[in-house]
Amino acid sequence: MASANAPAPASPGARVWRRLRRRRGAMVGLFVILTVAIVAALAPWIAPYDPVLQSWTTVRKPPSAAHWFGTDELGRDIFSRIVHGARASMLAGVISVAIAIAIGVPLGLLAGYVGRWVDVVISRVTDALLACPFLILAIALAAFLGPSLTNAMIAIGVTATPVMIRLTRGQVLAVRSLDYVDAATSVGNPPPRVALRHILPNVLPALMVQSTLVLASAITSEASLSFLGLGQQPPAPSWGSMLNTAQRSLTTAPWIAVWPGAMIFVTVLSFNLLGDGLRDALDPRSR
Amino acid sequence: MRSRLLALLLATACMALPAAAQTQSEIRIGLGDDPGSLDPATNASFVGRIVLQSACDKLVDIDVDGNIVPMLATSWDWAADGKSVTMKLREGVVYHDDTPFDAESAKGNLERYLTMQGSRRRPEIEAIEKVEAIGKDTIKISLKEPSVALLALFTDRAGMMVSLAAFEKAGVQAFANRPICAGPYRVADFKPQQSVTLERFPKHWRASAYSFDRVTFEPFPDSNVRLLNLRSGRLDLIEQVAPTSLASVEADPNLRITVGQQPAFTMIQFNLTAPRASEAFAKHPEVRQAFSLAIDRTALNQVVFSGRYVPGHQPFPPGNFWFDETSPAPQPRDVARARALLRQVGVPNPTLELLISTNSEHMEVAQVVQQMVAEAGFRMEIRTMEFIAMRNAALQGNFQAYMVPSAGRVDPDLNISLFIACGVANNVGKYCSQELDGLLAQGRAVADRNARKPIYQKAVQTIQRDAPIIFLFNQRSAFGHKAVVQGFKGFPDGIVRLEGVTKVAGR
Numbered sequence: 001m002a003s004a005n006a007p008a009p010a011s012p013g014a015r016v017w018r019r020l021r022r023r024r025g026a027m028v029g030l031f032v033i034l035t036v037a038i039v040a041a042l043a044p045w046i047a048p049y050d051p052v053l054q055s056w057t058t059v060r061k062p063p064s065a066a067h068w069f070g071t072d073e074l075g076r077d078i079f080s081r082i083v084h085g086a087r088a089s090m091l092a093g094v095i096s097v098a099i100a101i102a103i104g105v106p107l108g109l110l111a112g113y114v115g116r117w118v119d120v121v122i123s124r125v126t127d128a129l130l131a132c133p134f135l136i137l138a139i140a141l142a143a144f145l146g147p148s149l150t151n152a153m154i155a156i157g158v159t160a161t162p163v164m165i166r167l168t169r170g171q172v173l174a175v176r177s178l179d180y181v182d183a184a185t186s187v188g189n190p191p192p193r194v195a196l197r198h199i200l201p202n203v204l205p206a207l208m209v210q211s212t213l214v215l216a217s218a219i220t221s222e223a224s225l226s227f228l229g230l231g232q233q234p235p236a237p238s239w240g241s242m243l244n245t246a247q248r249s250l251t252t253a254p255w256i257a258v259w260p261g262a263m264i265f266v267t268v269l270s271f272n273l274l275g276d277g278l279r280d281a282l283d284p285r286s287r
Numbered sequence: 288m289r290s291r292l293l294a295l296l297l298a299t300a301c302m303a304l305p306a307a308a309q310t311q312s313e314i315r316i317g318l319g320d321d322p323g324s325l326d327p328a329t330n331a332s333f334v335g336r337i338v339l340q341s342a343c344d345k346l347v348d349i350d351v352d353g354n355i356v357p358m359l360a361t362s363w364d365w366a367a368d369g370k371s372v373t374m375k376l377r378e379g380v381v382y383h384d385d386t387p388f389d390a391e392s393a394k395g396n397l398e399r400y401l402t403m404q405g406s407r408r409r410p411e412i413e414a415i416e417k418v419e420a421i422g423k424d425t426i427k428i429s430l431k432e433p434s435v436a437l438l439a440l441f442t443d444r445a446g447m448m449v450s451l452a453a454f455e456k457a458g459v460q461a462f463a464n465r466p467i468c469a470g471p472y473r474v475a476d477f478k479p480q481q482s483v484t485l486e487r488f489p490k491h492w493r494a495s496a497y498s499f500d501r502v503t504f505e506p507f508p509d510s511n512v513r514l515l516n517l518r519s520g521r522l523d524l525i526e527q528v529a530p531t532s533l534a535s536v537e538a539d540p541n542l543r544i545t546v547g548q549q550p551a552f553t554m555i556q557f558n559l560t561a562p563r564a565s566e567a568f569a570k571h572p573e574v575r576q577a578f579s580l581a582i583d584r585t586a587l588n589q590v591v592f593s594g595r596y597v598p599g600h601q602p603f604p605p606g607n608f609w610f611d612e613t614s615p616a617p618q619p620r621d622v623a624r625a626r627a628l629l630r631q632v633g634v635p636n637p638t639l640e641l642l643i644s645t646n647s648e649h650m651e652v653a654q655v656v657q658q659m660v661a662e663a664g665f666r667m668e669i670r671t672m673e674f675i676a677m678r679n680a681a682l683q684g685n686f687q688a689y690m691v692p693s694a695g696r697v698d699p700d701l702n703i704s705l706f707i708a709c710g711v712a713n714n715v716g717k718y719c720s721q722e723l724d725g726l727l728a729q730g731r732a733v734a735d736r737n738a739r740k741p742i743y744q745k746a747v748q749t750i751q752r753d754a755p756i757i758f759l760f761n762q763r764s765a766f767g768h769k770a771v772v773q774g775f776k777g778f779p780d781g782i783v784r785l786e787g788v789t790k791v792a793g794r
Contacts, residue, residue, distance in 0.1 A: 054658050056590045060531075073531075073651055074590060147671055229645030229671035235654045245647045249531050250511045 026277020108168025
C-alpha cells in the first residue's frame with residue numbers, strides 16, 4: 001500500500017532536466033543558444049535592413065541609433081548581417097552534426113556490435129581519419145568540393161564523423177556485455193533488434209554530450225572556412241567572412257571585427273557550457 | 288679573482304655596446320611576404336625583387352620617372368632594325384666574392400637565365416637569339432625579332448648579374464639562399480619566413496651613396512601587423528600600407544607616407560572560349576562593354592580604397608607617359624547605354640560568375656561591382672578561391688571571368704602583351720586579335736618613346752573596343768616610414784631603392 005502513495009518515479013528525461021536546471025552555466029548556455037536559434041529562424045523579420053544592400057554614403061560608421069552595431073566597409077548594417085549570419089552558423093552546426101551522426105552512429109554500432117573484421121576495417125579507417133587534424137581535413141575537403149556553404153557543411157560533417165564512430169563503438173562495446181543485452185539475445189531477439197532497441201538507447205546520452213561539443217567546433221569550423229573563402233560566398237553574410245573583410249579596417253573601424261568575433265565566441269562558449277552541463281546531468285553517478 | 292674578471296668583462300661589454308651602436312647603422316624593412324628564392328634566376332615574388340634590388344645590381348635601372356638609366360651597363364645602342372643592342376659595361380666592378388664583372392660574365396649570366404633548369408627568366412628573355420662578348424667591356428645581344436622592351440626587362444631580375452664562379456661552387460640550392468651579386472649589400476643571413484639580413488659591400492662601385500651598414504627585411508603578411516610594427520618602432524619602413532590605414536598614418540607626426548607611381552592595375556579577364564565561358568559574354572563584345580559601362584569606378588575607388596587608388600580604365604594610370612589622354616579618365620558610368628547595348632544584342636540579363644581570390648580587398652571590390660552591374664541587368668555571382676587555386680582554375684580555363692591584379696611593368700609592351708597577346712600563357716581568356724598583335728609587334732620595333740606612344744594608344748583603344756578584359760582601377764603602392772628616414776622615393780616599379788636614403792639624428 002505504501003508504494004501506491006509514493007510519487008510516481010520521474011521519467012529519465014525529467015530527471016536529466018531537473019539536474020541540468022541546477023547547473024547555472026548550462027542554463028545560460030542553453031538560453032543563449034535558444035536566443036541565437038530564434039534570431040536565426042526569424043532573421044528576415046528581426047533584421048532592420050537588407051544584409052546585402054550596400055550604402056556607399058555610410059561606409060564604416062560606428063554604432064549609432066540608426067545602425068546599432070555600426071556599418072561595415074560597404075555601408076551594410078552590421079546588426080542585420082550578424083542576424084542573418086546566425087543562420088549560416090546555426091545551419092552549419094546542426095547540419096554538420098546531423099551528417100556526422102547519420103554516418104557515424106550506424107558505422108560505430110556496426111563496428112561495436114558485429115566486431116571481427118568489420119570492426120577492424122571501420123576502426124582502422126577511423127584511426128586514419130582521426131590522425132588528420134580536424135580543421136585541415138575540413139579545409140582539404142571543402143577545397144576539393146568547391147567553395148559554398150553546403151559543401152562546407154558536408155566537409156565539416158564528414159570530418160566530425162570519425163569521432164562519432166569511435167564514441168559509438170566504445171559505448172556499444174561497454175553496453176553489449178551487460179546482462180540485459182544477454183537476456184534480450186537469449187529470449188530470441190534478432191541481432192538488429194538487439195542493437196537498435198536495446199543497445200542504441202543506452203548509447204544516446206554520450207552521443208548527446210558529444211553532439212553539443214561537435215556543434216561548437218562545427219560553428220568554429222564554418223567560421224574558419226568562410227574566413228578562408230571556402231564557406232558562405234559573398235555577399236551573403238557569415239560571421240567568418242565578416243571577420244575576413246574586417247581585417248582591413250582593424251585599426252580604423254574595429255567594430256566591424258568585434259561583433260562577428262564576439263558572436264562566434266559567445267555561441268561556441270554556450271555550446272560548450274551546455275555540453276558540460278549535459279555530461280554532468282546525464283552521468284548516473286552524479287546526483 | 289673571479290669577481291674581478293667578471294667586473295672587467297662587464298665593463299668591456301658596457302664600453303663596447305654604445306660604440307657598436309654608433310658605428311652600425313641599420314634600416315629594418317617590413318615586407319608583405321617571404322621573398323622565397325634569392326637567386327634572380329628562380330625568384331618569383333614581388334618582395335623578392337625588393338630584397339634583390341639592394342643585393343644584385345642590374346645591367347640597367349629606372350629613375351624616379353621611369354626612364355631607363357645606366358647601372359652595370361653605362362650606355363647602349365640599338366641597331367636600326369631593333370634586332371640587336373650593343374651594351375658598354377662598367378669597368379672596375381667586382382662581385383661580392385671579389386671576382387670581376389666583365390663582358391664574359393654578363394654573357395654567361397644571360398645564358399644562365401636562358402638555359403638553367405627552373406629559370407623563371409627564360410620566358411621573359413627568350414627573344415634573345417645570342418649574346419656575344421666583344422672585348423672585355425662590351426656585349427652584343429641579338430634578338431629573334433625586334434623587342435625594345437628587352438631593356439625594361441633588364442631593369443628587373445633578368446638584368447641582375449651574379450658571380451658565375453660562386454654559383455658553380457655553391458650549387459642551385461645554396462645559391463638561392465645566399466646569392467653572390469654585385470650590389471651595394473651582400474646577403475649575410477637568410478632565414479626563410481623570418482628575415483633576410485644584408486651587410487654593406489665596401490667594394491661596390493657606388494658604396495658611398497648608401498648610408499646603412501646593415502639592412503634587415505622581415506616578412507609580415509598582415510598589413511595591420513606590419514603597420515603596428517612600424518608604429519612601435521621595430522621597423523623603419525614598410526611596404527603596402529592598406530589604403531584604409533593611410534589617413535591614420537598621415538595624422539601621425541612620427542610617420543610619413545611615400546606613394547609609388549607604378550603602372551599597376553586590376554582587371555577582369557573574360558573567358559571567351561566554350562564550354563566554361565558565359566555565352567553572352569563570349570559571343571558579344573557589346574555585353575562586355577556594357578559591363579564596363581555599368582561600373583562607377585570613382586565610387587568604387589572611394590568606397591573600397593578611401594579614394595587612394597586611381598579610378599582608371601587603362602593599364603596605365605593618368606599621368607603615366609603611356610596613358611591615352613584621348614580617352615576620358617575615369618570612364619563615365621552610363622547605365623542607360625549599358626542597358627541599350629544589352630537590348631541591342633538581345634540579352635537583357637546576362638549571367639556571369641566572377642572568380643576572385645580570398646583577398647578581403649578583392650571581395651569588397653567584387654561585391655561593389657556586383658551591385659553596380661545589377662542595375663544594368665547583369666546577374667553576377669561571386670566565387671572565391673585561394674589565390675594559387677584561382678590562378679590554376681583560370682589557367683585551365685575553368686572560369687567565366689576572373690579578377691586579377693598586375694603590379695605593372697615600366698615598358699608598355701610588357702604591361703599589355705603578357706596577358707593579352709595571342710597564345711601567351713597568361714592570356715587565359717584566349718582572346719586573339721591579329722590587329723592588336725600587329726600593333727604590339729610594331730611597338731616593340733620602335734626605340735623612340737615619342738614614336739611608340741601613338742601605337743600603344745591604338746592598342747589600348749583596341750582593347751577597350753573588344754573588351755576581352757576590362758580595367759577596374761590602378762592601384763598605388765604606399766610605403767610607410769619613420770619621419771627620421773629621409774630621402775626615400777617612390778619609384779614607378781614599386782621597388783625600394785636605398786640609394787640616398789638616410790636616417791637622421793643617428794636614430
